[in-house]
Amino acid sequence: MDKPSLPSGTRDFGPEVMMRRKYIIGIIEATFKRFGFLPLETPAVENLKTLQGKYGDEGDQLLFKILNNGDFLAKADETLLQQRDSKALTPQISDRGLRYDLTVPLARFVVMNRDKIHFPFRRYQIQPVWRADRPQKGRYREFWQCDADILGSQSISNEADLLQIYDTAFAGLGLKVNIRFNHRSLLDAFAPWLQGTANHNRFMQLIDKADKIGFDGVMNEIKNEGIPNGEDAWTLLHHISGLADTDQKLIALQNAEAIQNDALQKGITEIGQLLNLIKNLPTANTLTLDVTLARGLSYYTGMVMEVVPADNRIPADFRIGSIGGGGRYDNLTGVFGLKDVSGVGISFGLDRIYDLMDAAGIFPQESMQTTRVLFCCMDESAMPTAFAMAGKLREAGIATEVYPGAAKLKKQLDYANNKGIQWACILGEQEITDGTISIKNLESGTQETLPQNQLLAHIS
RNA sequence: GCGGAUAUAGCUCAGUUGGUUAGAGCACCAGUUUGUGGCACUGGGGGUCGCCGGUUCGAACCCGGUUAUUCGCCCCA
DSSP: OOOOOOOTTOOOOOHHHHHHHHHHHHHHHHHHHHTTOEEOOOOSEEEHHHHTTSSHHHHHHTOOEEOOSSSGGGGSOHHHHHHTOHHHHHHHHOOEEEOSOSHHHHHHHHHHTTTTOOSSEEEEEEEEEEOOOOOBTTBOSEEEEEEEEEESOOOTHHHHHHHHHHHHHHHHHTOOEEEEEEEHHHHHTTTTTTTSHHHHHHHHHHHTTHHHHHHHHHHHHHHHHTOTTHHHHHHHHHHHHTSSSHHHHHHHHHTOGGGOSHHHHHHHHHHHHHHHHTTTSOOSSEEEEOTTOOOSOTTOOSEEEEEEEOOTTSOTTOOOOOSEEEEEESSGGGGGTOOSOOEEEEEEEHHHHHHHHHHHTOOOGGGGOOOOEEEEESSGGGHHHHHHHHHHHHHTTOOEEEOSSOOOHHHHHHHHHHHTOSEEEEEOHHHHHHTEEEEEETTTOOEEEEEGGGHHHHHO
16 A cells, blocks of 8 residues: 655645634735725636746746646647657646636736726635645745735726735734835836846845845845946945935935936835835835835736744744735736726735744634533433424534534543533533533633523523 | 765664664553543564665674665755
Protein backbone atom coordinates (compact mmCIF):
# COMPACT_ATOMS: atom_id res chain seq x y z
CA MET A 1 0.00 0.00 0.00
CA ASP A 2 1.27 3.45 -0.85
CA LYS A 3 1.83 5.85 1.96
CA PRO A 4 -0.53 8.77 1.51
CA SER A 5 1.09 12.06 0.64
CA LEU A 6 0.37 15.53 -0.66
CA PRO A 7 1.90 17.25 -3.67
CA SER A 8 4.55 19.72 -2.62
CA GLY A 9 3.32 23.19 -1.85
CA THR A 10 -0.22 22.06 -1.03
CA ARG A 11 -1.78 21.55 2.38
CA ASP A 12 -4.80 20.07 4.07
CA PHE A 13 -6.62 22.45 6.34
CA GLY A 14 -7.86 20.63 9.40
CA PRO A 15 -10.86 21.77 11.43
CA GLU A 16 -8.92 24.07 13.76
CA VAL A 17 -7.14 25.68 10.84
CA MET A 18 -10.31 26.00 8.82
CA MET A 19 -12.11 27.72 11.68
CA ARG A 20 -9.43 30.37 11.69
CA ARG A 21 -9.23 30.68 7.95
CA LYS A 22 -12.98 31.17 7.82
CA TYR A 23 -12.65 33.77 10.53
CA ILE A 24 -10.17 35.74 8.41
CA ILE A 25 -12.25 35.33 5.27
CA GLY A 26 -15.33 36.45 7.18
CA ILE A 27 -13.77 39.73 8.18
CA ILE A 28 -12.34 40.44 4.75
CA GLU A 29 -15.57 39.51 3.03
CA ALA A 30 -17.66 41.65 5.39
CA THR A 31 -15.37 44.57 4.65
CA PHE A 32 -15.74 44.07 0.91
CA LYS A 33 -19.51 44.00 1.23
CA ARG A 34 -19.55 47.11 3.36
CA PHE A 35 -17.87 48.95 0.52
CA GLY A 36 -20.45 47.74 -1.98
CA PHE A 37 -18.56 44.89 -3.61
CA LEU A 38 -20.49 41.85 -4.82
CA PRO A 39 -19.19 38.30 -5.10
CA LEU A 40 -17.90 36.56 -8.20
CA GLU A 41 -16.54 33.07 -8.65
CA THR A 42 -14.84 31.74 -11.76
CA PRO A 43 -13.68 28.22 -12.65
CA ALA A 44 -10.40 26.84 -11.37
CA VAL A 45 -9.73 25.74 -14.94
CA GLU A 46 -9.28 28.32 -17.67
CA ASN A 47 -8.32 27.97 -21.28
CA LEU A 48 -4.59 28.37 -21.63
CA LYS A 49 -5.20 31.02 -24.27
CA THR A 50 -6.79 33.11 -21.55
CA LEU A 51 -3.90 32.72 -19.16
CA GLN A 52 -0.82 32.71 -21.34
CA GLY A 53 1.04 35.87 -22.12
CA LYS A 54 -0.48 37.78 -19.21
CA TYR A 55 2.19 37.29 -16.59
CA GLY A 56 5.39 37.57 -18.58
CA ASP A 57 7.68 34.72 -19.58
CA GLU A 58 8.37 33.69 -15.99
CA GLY A 59 4.66 33.65 -15.24
CA ASP A 60 3.93 31.42 -18.22
CA GLN A 61 6.47 28.95 -16.87
CA LEU A 62 4.62 28.86 -13.58
CA LEU A 63 1.22 28.01 -15.05
CA PHE A 64 -0.13 24.62 -14.10
CA LYS A 65 -1.20 23.01 -17.36
CA ILE A 66 -3.74 20.26 -17.74
CA LEU A 67 -3.18 17.41 -20.16
CA ASN A 68 -5.86 17.08 -22.80
CA ASN A 69 -8.24 14.18 -22.56
CA GLY A 70 -8.38 11.36 -25.03
CA ASP A 71 -5.68 10.18 -27.34
CA PHE A 72 -3.97 13.53 -27.48
CA LEU A 73 -0.61 12.24 -28.65
CA ALA A 74 -2.15 10.93 -31.87
CA LYS A 75 -2.71 14.50 -33.00
CA ALA A 76 0.69 15.77 -31.89
CA ASP A 77 3.38 16.77 -34.33
CA GLU A 78 5.56 13.76 -35.19
CA THR A 79 8.79 15.73 -35.37
CA LEU A 80 8.29 17.43 -32.03
CA LEU A 81 7.50 14.07 -30.47
CA GLN A 82 10.69 12.57 -31.78
CA GLN A 83 12.72 15.54 -30.63
CA ARG A 84 11.11 15.27 -27.21
CA ASP A 85 10.65 19.02 -27.29
CA SER A 86 8.29 19.48 -24.34
CA LYS A 87 8.01 23.22 -24.66
CA ALA A 88 7.00 23.16 -28.31
CA LEU A 89 4.78 20.15 -27.79
CA THR A 90 2.81 21.61 -24.89
CA PRO A 91 0.40 23.69 -26.98
CA GLN A 92 -0.57 20.54 -28.86
CA ILE A 93 -1.31 18.41 -25.84
CA SER A 94 -2.65 20.96 -23.35
CA ASP A 95 -5.42 23.46 -23.91
CA ARG A 96 -6.32 24.27 -20.34
CA GLY A 97 -4.64 25.30 -17.12
CA LEU A 98 -5.32 26.32 -13.54
CA ARG A 99 -5.86 30.00 -12.88
CA TYR A 100 -2.75 31.87 -11.76
CA ASP A 101 -4.54 34.78 -10.15
CA LEU A 102 -8.03 36.23 -9.92
CA THR A 103 -7.44 39.34 -11.97
CA VAL A 104 -7.14 37.83 -15.42
CA PRO A 105 -10.27 35.69 -14.92
CA LEU A 106 -12.04 38.87 -13.87
CA ALA A 107 -10.96 40.60 -17.05
CA ARG A 108 -12.20 37.65 -19.08
CA PHE A 109 -15.50 37.67 -17.24
CA VAL A 110 -16.04 41.37 -17.75
CA VAL A 111 -15.28 41.17 -21.45
CA MET A 112 -17.62 38.20 -21.89
CA ASN A 113 -20.41 39.81 -19.88
CA ARG A 114 -20.04 43.43 -20.83
CA ASP A 115 -23.71 43.61 -21.86
CA LYS A 116 -24.90 42.63 -18.39
CA ILE A 117 -22.48 44.67 -16.34
CA HIS A 118 -23.18 48.15 -15.11
CA PHE A 119 -20.04 50.16 -14.72
CA PRO A 120 -18.42 50.99 -12.43
CA PHE A 121 -18.37 47.28 -11.61
CA ARG A 122 -17.32 46.32 -8.10
CA ARG A 123 -16.69 42.68 -7.47
CA TYR A 124 -14.87 40.63 -4.88
CA GLN A 125 -13.56 37.13 -5.32
CA ILE A 126 -12.17 34.77 -2.69
CA GLN A 127 -10.76 31.63 -4.27
CA PRO A 128 -7.60 29.58 -4.57
CA VAL A 129 -5.02 30.12 -7.27
CA TRP A 130 -2.20 27.84 -8.39
CA ARG A 131 1.39 28.47 -9.33
CA ALA A 132 4.02 25.88 -10.20
CA ASP A 133 6.53 27.85 -8.19
CA ARG A 134 9.22 26.32 -6.02
CA PRO A 135 7.57 26.33 -2.60
CA GLN A 136 9.22 27.91 0.40
CA LYS A 137 8.25 29.76 3.53
CA GLY A 138 5.05 31.70 2.96
CA ARG A 139 4.95 30.47 -0.61
CA TYR A 140 2.62 27.72 -1.70
CA ARG A 141 1.61 26.13 -4.96
CA GLU A 142 -2.02 26.38 -4.03
CA PHE A 143 -3.00 29.47 -2.11
CA TRP A 144 -5.96 31.74 -1.66
CA GLN A 145 -6.41 35.29 -2.76
CA CYS A 146 -9.12 37.68 -1.67
CA ASP A 147 -9.53 40.26 -4.40
CA ALA A 148 -11.62 43.39 -4.68
CA ASP A 149 -11.62 45.27 -7.97
CA ILE A 150 -13.43 48.17 -9.55
CA LEU A 151 -13.69 48.29 -13.32
CA GLY A 152 -14.85 51.08 -15.53
CA SER A 153 -13.95 54.12 -13.48
CA GLN A 154 -10.85 56.25 -13.61
CA SER A 155 -11.61 58.20 -10.49
CA ILE A 156 -8.95 58.17 -7.82
CA SER A 157 -11.74 57.78 -5.30
CA ASN A 158 -11.59 54.06 -6.09
CA GLU A 159 -8.00 53.93 -4.93
CA ALA A 160 -9.08 55.79 -1.81
CA ASP A 161 -11.75 53.17 -1.17
CA LEU A 162 -9.32 50.32 -1.61
CA LEU A 163 -6.76 51.78 0.74
CA GLN A 164 -9.55 52.24 3.22
CA ILE A 165 -10.55 48.60 2.79
CA TYR A 166 -7.02 47.51 3.60
CA ASP A 167 -6.98 49.65 6.69
CA THR A 168 -10.41 48.54 7.90
CA ALA A 169 -9.91 44.85 7.24
CA PHE A 170 -6.56 44.62 8.99
CA ALA A 171 -7.91 46.66 11.88
CA GLY A 172 -10.74 44.12 12.07
CA LEU A 173 -8.25 41.28 12.10
CA GLY A 174 -6.26 42.97 14.82
CA LEU A 175 -3.07 42.88 12.79
CA LYS A 176 -0.93 46.00 12.54
CA VAL A 177 0.32 46.65 9.03
CA ASN A 178 2.04 49.27 6.98
CA ILE A 179 0.20 50.19 3.81
CA ARG A 180 2.56 51.49 1.17
CA PHE A 181 1.62 53.08 -2.09
CA ASN A 182 3.26 54.67 -5.09
CA HIS A 183 2.36 55.74 -8.58
CA ARG A 184 3.82 54.06 -11.64
CA SER A 185 3.91 57.41 -13.40
CA LEU A 186 6.39 58.70 -10.83
CA LEU A 187 8.65 55.84 -11.84
CA ASP A 188 7.84 56.21 -15.52
CA ALA A 189 9.17 59.75 -15.23
CA PHE A 190 12.62 58.21 -14.87
CA ALA A 191 12.43 56.36 -18.21
CA PRO A 192 13.85 59.09 -20.49
CA TRP A 193 16.70 59.72 -18.07
CA LEU A 194 17.53 56.02 -18.03
CA GLN A 195 17.46 56.00 -21.82
CA GLY A 196 14.74 53.58 -22.69
CA THR A 197 12.07 51.20 -21.56
CA ALA A 198 14.29 48.16 -21.17
CA ASN A 199 16.63 49.96 -18.81
CA HIS A 200 13.71 51.45 -16.98
CA ASN A 201 11.99 48.11 -16.46
CA ARG A 202 15.16 46.60 -15.10
CA PHE A 203 15.62 49.65 -12.89
CA MET A 204 12.12 49.22 -11.47
CA GLN A 205 12.72 45.54 -10.77
CA LEU A 206 15.86 46.41 -8.85
CA ILE A 207 14.53 49.27 -6.78
CA ASP A 208 11.53 47.17 -5.83
CA LYS A 209 13.96 45.00 -3.90
CA ALA A 210 15.33 47.94 -1.93
CA ASP A 211 13.66 46.96 1.32
CA LYS A 212 15.15 43.50 0.98
CA ILE A 213 18.73 44.10 -0.17
CA GLY A 214 19.18 47.72 0.91
CA PHE A 215 20.53 50.80 -0.82
CA ASP A 216 23.96 49.32 -1.49
CA GLY A 217 22.52 46.09 -2.77
CA VAL A 218 20.46 47.91 -5.36
CA MET A 219 23.36 50.19 -6.23
CA ASN A 220 25.69 47.26 -6.86
CA GLU A 221 23.18 45.60 -9.15
CA ILE A 222 22.68 48.83 -11.06
CA LYS A 223 26.42 49.20 -11.49
CA ASN A 224 26.79 45.60 -12.61
CA GLU A 225 24.13 45.97 -15.24
CA GLY A 226 25.45 49.33 -16.39
CA ILE A 227 22.08 51.06 -16.55
CA PRO A 228 22.69 54.57 -18.02
CA ASN A 229 22.34 57.21 -15.28
CA GLY A 230 21.09 54.42 -13.06
CA GLU A 231 23.36 55.31 -10.18
CA ASP A 232 22.28 58.96 -10.19
CA ALA A 233 18.63 57.99 -10.53
CA TRP A 234 18.85 55.57 -7.63
CA THR A 235 20.68 58.09 -5.47
CA LEU A 236 17.94 60.63 -6.13
CA LEU A 237 15.14 58.16 -5.53
CA HIS A 238 16.71 56.89 -2.35
CA HIS A 239 17.16 60.42 -1.07
CA ILE A 240 13.48 61.17 -1.70
CA SER A 241 12.51 57.89 -0.11
CA GLY A 242 14.23 58.91 3.09
CA LEU A 243 12.34 62.18 3.47
CA ALA A 244 10.10 62.47 6.46
CA ASP A 245 6.66 62.90 5.01
CA THR A 246 4.67 62.68 1.81
CA ASP A 247 4.59 66.43 1.15
CA GLN A 248 8.35 66.66 1.29
CA LYS A 249 8.66 63.72 -1.07
CA LEU A 250 6.31 65.30 -3.57
CA ILE A 251 8.12 68.63 -3.38
CA ALA A 252 11.46 66.91 -3.91
CA LEU A 253 10.08 65.11 -6.97
CA GLN A 254 8.65 68.36 -8.28
CA ASN A 255 12.09 69.95 -8.01
CA ALA A 256 14.13 67.12 -9.50
CA GLU A 257 15.35 68.51 -12.80
CA ALA A 258 16.28 65.22 -14.42
CA ILE A 259 12.75 63.84 -14.44
CA GLN A 260 10.56 66.74 -15.44
CA ASN A 261 7.89 65.42 -17.78
CA ASP A 262 4.16 64.74 -18.12
CA ALA A 263 4.37 61.40 -16.37
CA LEU A 264 5.78 63.01 -13.25
CA GLN A 265 3.02 65.60 -13.21
CA LYS A 266 0.36 62.93 -13.59
CA GLY A 267 1.74 60.96 -10.69
CA ILE A 268 2.03 63.96 -8.42
CA THR A 269 -1.45 65.17 -9.30
CA GLU A 270 -3.12 61.84 -8.66
CA ILE A 271 -1.32 61.26 -5.39
CA GLY A 272 -2.44 64.73 -4.36
CA GLN A 273 -6.03 63.83 -5.22
CA LEU A 274 -5.82 60.63 -3.27
CA LEU A 275 -4.43 62.24 -0.14
CA ASN A 276 -7.03 64.98 -0.34
CA LEU A 277 -9.84 62.42 -0.43
CA ILE A 278 -8.75 60.54 2.65
CA LYS A 279 -7.45 63.45 4.70
CA ASN A 280 -10.46 63.42 7.03
CA LEU A 281 -10.50 59.66 7.55
CA PRO A 282 -8.87 58.16 10.59
CA THR A 283 -6.60 55.22 9.87
CA ALA A 284 -5.65 52.40 12.19
CA ASN A 285 -2.48 51.63 10.25
CA THR A 286 0.30 53.71 8.79
CA LEU A 287 -0.04 54.79 5.19
CA THR A 288 3.17 55.78 3.45
CA LEU A 289 4.19 56.92 0.02
CA ASP A 290 7.07 54.65 -0.91
CA VAL A 291 8.74 55.92 -4.05
CA THR A 292 10.73 52.70 -4.40
CA LEU A 293 7.61 50.57 -4.64
CA ALA A 294 7.21 49.24 -8.19
CA ARG A 295 5.55 45.83 -7.92
CA GLY A 296 6.17 43.11 -10.38
CA LEU A 297 3.09 42.55 -12.44
CA SER A 298 3.46 44.06 -15.81
CA TYR A 299 -0.10 45.28 -16.13
CA TYR A 300 -0.03 48.01 -13.50
CA THR A 301 -0.13 51.48 -14.98
CA GLY A 302 -1.20 53.85 -12.21
CA MET A 303 -1.29 53.74 -8.46
CA VAL A 304 0.30 50.66 -6.87
CA MET A 305 -0.22 49.49 -3.28
CA GLU A 306 1.30 46.94 -1.01
CA VAL A 307 0.71 45.81 2.56
CA VAL A 308 3.50 44.60 4.79
CA PRO A 309 3.14 43.41 8.38
CA ALA A 310 4.19 45.86 11.10
CA ASP A 311 3.06 44.09 14.22
CA ASN A 312 5.49 43.80 17.10
CA ARG A 313 3.83 40.58 18.28
CA ILE A 314 5.20 38.79 15.22
CA PRO A 315 8.48 37.04 16.13
CA ALA A 316 11.43 38.93 14.71
CA ASP A 317 12.74 35.95 12.81
CA PHE A 318 9.42 35.29 11.14
CA ARG A 319 10.04 36.95 7.82
CA ILE A 320 7.47 36.75 5.13
CA GLY A 321 6.84 38.96 2.12
CA SER A 322 3.92 41.23 1.56
CA ILE A 323 0.44 40.14 2.56
CA GLY A 324 -1.49 42.23 0.10
CA GLY A 325 -0.99 44.17 -3.06
CA GLY A 326 -2.76 45.84 -5.88
CA GLY A 327 -2.95 48.77 -8.19
CA ARG A 328 -4.48 50.29 -11.28
CA TYR A 329 -4.28 48.63 -14.65
CA ASP A 330 -5.58 50.60 -17.59
CA ASN A 331 -5.17 48.03 -20.32
CA LEU A 332 -6.22 44.75 -18.76
CA THR A 333 -9.37 44.01 -20.74
CA GLY A 334 -7.68 45.30 -23.86
CA VAL A 335 -6.03 41.95 -24.50
CA PHE A 336 -9.51 40.41 -24.65
CA GLY A 337 -10.79 43.01 -27.06
CA LEU A 338 -12.48 45.51 -24.75
CA LYS A 339 -10.77 48.87 -24.77
CA ASP A 340 -10.96 51.84 -22.46
CA VAL A 341 -12.00 49.98 -19.34
CA SER A 342 -9.78 51.09 -16.51
CA GLY A 343 -9.53 48.87 -13.49
CA VAL A 344 -8.09 49.09 -10.03
CA GLY A 345 -7.94 46.35 -7.47
CA ILE A 346 -6.34 44.88 -4.39
CA SER A 347 -5.64 41.42 -3.13
CA PHE A 348 -5.27 39.92 0.34
CA GLY A 349 -2.92 36.96 0.68
CA LEU A 350 -5.03 34.77 2.94
CA ASP A 351 -2.37 32.14 3.60
CA ARG A 352 0.28 34.59 4.64
CA ILE A 353 -2.14 36.52 6.81
CA TYR A 354 -2.96 33.23 8.50
CA ASP A 355 0.70 32.36 8.96
CA LEU A 356 1.39 35.76 10.50
CA MET A 357 -1.58 35.75 12.85
CA ASP A 358 -0.64 32.25 13.88
CA ALA A 359 2.98 33.20 14.51
CA ALA A 360 1.89 36.27 16.45
CA GLY A 361 -0.66 34.23 18.38
CA ILE A 362 -3.44 36.76 17.89
CA PHE A 363 -6.39 34.63 16.85
CA PRO A 364 -9.23 35.59 19.18
CA GLN A 365 -11.26 33.08 21.13
CA GLU A 366 -14.24 33.60 18.86
CA SER A 367 -12.29 32.23 15.91
CA MET A 368 -12.18 28.83 17.61
CA GLN A 369 -15.80 28.34 18.57
CA THR A 370 -16.97 24.77 18.60
CA THR A 371 -19.86 22.73 19.94
CA ARG A 372 -21.15 24.29 23.16
CA VAL A 373 -23.37 21.53 24.50
CA LEU A 374 -22.95 17.75 24.51
CA PHE A 375 -25.73 15.41 25.60
CA CYS A 376 -24.42 12.33 27.34
CA CYS A 377 -26.83 9.44 27.68
CA MET A 378 -26.27 6.69 30.22
CA ASP A 379 -28.65 4.44 28.38
CA GLU A 380 -29.90 4.18 24.81
CA SER A 381 -33.44 4.71 26.07
CA ALA A 382 -32.54 8.29 27.06
CA MET A 383 -31.57 9.25 23.53
CA PRO A 384 -34.99 10.30 22.24
CA THR A 385 -35.23 12.76 25.12
CA ALA A 386 -31.72 13.99 24.36
CA PHE A 387 -32.61 14.43 20.70
CA ALA A 388 -35.70 16.44 21.58
CA MET A 389 -33.80 18.73 23.92
CA ALA A 390 -30.88 19.10 21.50
CA GLY A 391 -33.36 20.13 18.84
CA LYS A 392 -34.55 23.00 21.00
CA LEU A 393 -31.05 24.22 21.72
CA ARG A 394 -30.20 24.09 18.02
CA GLU A 395 -33.29 26.11 17.20
CA ALA A 396 -31.96 28.68 19.63
CA GLY A 397 -28.73 28.76 17.64
CA ILE A 398 -26.62 26.84 20.12
CA ALA A 399 -24.21 24.35 18.55
CA THR A 400 -25.21 21.04 20.12
CA GLU A 401 -24.26 17.39 19.81
CA VAL A 402 -25.72 14.19 21.18
CA TYR A 403 -22.96 11.72 21.89
CA PRO A 404 -23.58 8.75 19.63
CA GLY A 405 -24.66 5.84 21.77
CA ALA A 406 -24.49 5.22 25.48
CA ALA A 407 -20.76 4.89 25.91
CA LYS A 408 -19.11 5.04 29.29
CA LEU A 409 -19.57 8.44 30.80
CA LYS A 410 -15.82 8.84 31.12
CA LYS A 411 -15.43 8.39 27.44
CA GLN A 412 -18.19 10.86 26.67
CA LEU A 413 -16.73 13.51 28.97
CA ASP A 414 -13.30 12.86 27.51
CA TYR A 415 -14.70 13.60 24.11
CA ALA A 416 -16.30 16.82 25.32
CA ASN A 417 -13.13 17.86 27.03
CA ASN A 418 -10.93 17.26 24.02
CA LYS A 419 -13.25 19.21 21.81
CA GLY A 420 -13.45 22.13 24.20
CA ILE A 421 -17.18 21.74 24.75
CA GLN A 422 -18.46 23.92 27.56
CA TRP A 423 -21.51 22.01 28.81
CA ALA A 424 -22.17 18.31 29.31
CA CYS A 425 -25.85 17.46 29.78
CA ILE A 426 -26.20 14.07 31.42
CA LEU A 427 -29.32 11.96 31.03
CA GLY A 428 -29.55 8.78 33.08
CA GLU A 429 -32.27 6.67 34.52
CA GLN A 430 -32.74 9.02 37.45
CA GLU A 431 -33.07 12.15 35.29
CA ILE A 432 -35.50 10.53 32.90
CA THR A 433 -37.69 9.40 35.78
CA ASP A 434 -37.63 12.85 37.44
CA GLY A 435 -37.92 14.89 34.23
CA THR A 436 -34.64 16.58 35.09
CA ILE A 437 -31.22 16.90 33.55
CA SER A 438 -27.79 17.09 35.13
CA ILE A 439 -25.66 19.75 33.53
CA LYS A 440 -21.99 19.98 34.14
CA ASN A 441 -19.87 22.99 33.29
CA LEU A 442 -16.66 21.49 32.03
CA GLU A 443 -14.70 24.67 32.51
CA SER A 444 -15.55 25.19 36.17
CA GLY A 445 -16.33 21.56 37.01
CA THR A 446 -19.60 22.50 38.73
CA GLN A 447 -22.68 20.40 38.21
CA GLU A 448 -26.32 20.81 39.03
CA THR A 449 -29.60 19.09 38.28
CA LEU A 450 -32.55 21.07 36.98
CA PRO A 451 -35.94 20.53 35.43
CA GLN A 452 -35.55 19.83 31.72
CA ASN A 453 -37.53 22.90 30.68
CA GLN A 454 -35.02 25.21 32.37
CA LEU A 455 -32.06 24.00 30.35
CA LEU A 456 -32.13 26.62 27.59
CA ALA A 457 -32.43 29.51 30.03
CA HIS A 458 -29.58 28.16 32.11
CA ILE A 459 -27.20 27.76 29.22
CA SER A 460 -27.87 30.93 27.25
C1' G B 1 16.30 26.97 -13.52
C1' C B 2 20.42 27.01 -9.24
C1' G B 3 22.18 25.84 -4.18
C1' G B 4 21.87 24.02 1.10
C1' A B 5 19.46 20.83 4.69
C1' U B 6 16.53 16.75 6.01
C1' A B 7 14.18 11.64 5.49
C1' U B 8 13.68 6.45 11.96
C1' A B 9 6.14 4.67 15.05
C1' G B 10 0.07 8.38 13.32
C1' C B 11 2.94 13.27 15.08
C1' U B 12 7.66 15.61 17.20
C1' C B 13 12.25 13.58 17.58
C1' A B 14 16.60 10.52 20.21
C1' G B 15 19.72 6.58 18.53
C1' U B 16 27.15 6.36 21.26
C1' U B 17 33.67 4.85 17.57
C1' G B 18 29.12 0.44 12.69
C1' G B 19 27.42 -4.78 17.07
C1' U B 20 23.03 -8.90 18.19
C1' U B 21 15.64 -7.87 20.37
C1' A B 22 15.72 0.28 17.20
C1' G B 23 13.83 3.93 21.82
C1' A B 24 11.22 8.39 24.23
C1' G B 25 7.33 12.04 24.52
C1' C B 26 2.63 13.01 22.51
C1' A B 27 -1.58 10.57 20.25
C1' C B 28 -4.51 5.95 20.22
C1' C B 29 -6.74 1.44 22.89
C1' A B 30 -7.64 -1.05 27.65
C1' G B 31 -7.50 -0.91 32.94
C1' U B 32 -6.86 1.57 38.16
C1' U B 33 -14.63 -1.78 41.32
C1' U B 34 -20.40 -0.87 37.46
C1' G B 35 -23.09 7.47 36.47
C1' U B 36 -18.32 12.00 36.13
C1' G B 37 -13.33 14.85 32.06
C1' G B 38 -8.38 17.56 32.46
C1' C B 39 -3.81 15.06 36.58
C1' A B 40 -1.40 10.45 37.86
C1' C B 41 -0.26 5.20 37.52
C1' U B 42 -0.26 0.21 34.91
C1' G B 43 -0.55 -2.46 30.50
C1' G B 44 -1.17 -2.76 25.03
C1' G B 45 -1.10 -2.18 19.65
C1' G B 46 1.89 0.16 16.11
C1' G B 47 8.38 0.71 12.49
C1' U B 48 11.34 -3.50 5.75
C1' C B 49 14.94 3.08 9.78
C1' G B 50 12.24 7.01 2.14
C1' C B 51 13.85 3.70 -2.02
C1' C B 52 17.89 1.01 -4.94
C1' G B 53 22.75 -0.57 -4.88
C1' G B 54 27.78 -0.91 -2.63
C1' U B 55 31.57 -1.59 1.53
C1' U B 56 31.59 -5.03 5.87
C1' C B 57 31.47 -11.06 9.56
C1' G B 58 27.71 -7.35 10.72
C1' A B 59 24.65 -0.99 8.36
C1' A B 60 19.40 3.29 10.97
C1' C B 61 24.75 4.76 11.22
C1' C B 62 29.93 4.59 6.10
C1' C B 63 29.88 5.31 0.35
C1' G B 64 27.19 6.04 -4.48
C1' G B 65 22.66 6.81 -6.81
C1' U B 66 17.50 7.97 -6.65
C1' U B 67 12.89 9.98 -4.91
C1' A B 68 10.37 13.13 -1.67
C1' U B 69 10.07 17.14 1.65
C1' U B 70 11.87 21.65 3.30
C1' C B 71 14.81 26.35 3.49
C1' G B 72 17.19 29.98 0.47
C1' C B 73 18.42 32.23 -4.69
C1' C B 74 16.02 33.63 -9.38
C1' C B 75 11.18 35.30 -9.80
C1' C B 76 6.75 36.69 -7.48
C1' A B 77 1.80 37.23 -4.22
